[in-house]
Amino acid sequence: MTDYEDTDPEELRSGLKKIRKRRWFFWITIMLYLPSMMLAMQAPQAGQAIVTVFIIWILLLIVAVALLALVRCPQCGNCFHMNGYSFRPVRNCFHCRLHLTADKQK
């Protein structure tokens, strides 16, 4: 276990900022699903539009999950949201328990 003092505060801040940005991208992608589907259902060729929107959304989701899964913890250097093969987008580092807003708590 390492504590906050071992990490350069500037590095910690920019690392956590990157994680927060990627989390936003992930949640926005998930929330986009419903409105984009509703729009697609109103299209003249609804069936085709729904399939197109769904494929684009799945690709976006894969990118969002990959970005989130691969982001590194600025404190311990491990993947922030990953432990082995389990993925958990919670607010603490899986390995060193660093909180997402640790840079704002000081």
Ligand SMILES: [Zn+2]
């Ligand atoms: Zn960590």
